[in-house]
Amino acid sequence: MQKSIKNIVEINDNKLSRYFSIFIQFLILLSVVAFSIETLPDLEPQTRALLKYIEWFSVIVFTLEYFLRIYVADSKLRFVFSFFGIIDLLAILPFYLAFGVDLRSLRALRFLRLFRILKLGRYNRAMNHFTSAIKSAKEEILLFIFITLILIYFSAVGIYYFENEAQPEHFSSVFDSLWWAIITLTTVGYGDVYPITVGGKVFTFIILMIGLGIVAIPTGIISSALTKSVDNK
Known part of the structure; x- marks a missing residue:
């Protein structure tokens, strides 16, 4: 039975x-x-x-x-x-x-x-392939998440030192600056918080360039893992 x-x-x-x-x-x-x-x-x-x-x-x-x-x-x-x-x-x-x-x-x-x-x-077979791909690439994904968290923190610290005196209401602490760091590194950019100093603008440009690369990295990791998962099936 x-x-x-x-x-x-x-x-x-x-x-x-x-x-x-x-x-x-x-x-x-x-x-x-x-x-x-x-x-x-x-x-x-x-x-x-x-x-x-x-x-x-x-x-x-x-x-x-x-x-x-x-x-x-x-x-x-x-x-x-x-x-x-x-x-x-x-x-x-x-x-x-x-x-x-x-x-x-x-x-x-x-x-x-x-x-x-x-x-x-x-x-869903496609979902099963995706799950297998995530499992096979979990170490690379965890490493990527760890590096991203470090970059977010360093970005928050950097923008805090550049913009704290000019915009104390938006960048009053590193914790307040984390919001800017997240939306900038993810290239979302809501526009509610942005730098006004020259140093802050240059620093933001650098962070945006890094953010573009960060968005592409997990795509490549998962795509490669998906290809292997499909081939193994």
């Missing part, structure tokens, strides 16, 4: 497994659309009731799916703490927690329902 359920619940080439995966994907999309419609003002009571029934049905199916996946897993504990195991739990947890929580806290809990859309990653 366990083997039969596993052939259906997990992704296989048999017909029942394909039907099950299509049904779950459809239900995920339906629940996400229902969640979005709930935010519309002045909904009819009948519409709200229908959305509630969709939510109940979705949670029942997702809960059953979650426990079936635990039942057929080779290592149950490993599945529970895996990426998709946690996503599956977060997809249903808000519904059950809402019964014992003050109504004013429901908005924050309802936001967690959006984790359901991440369940689609289990049924």
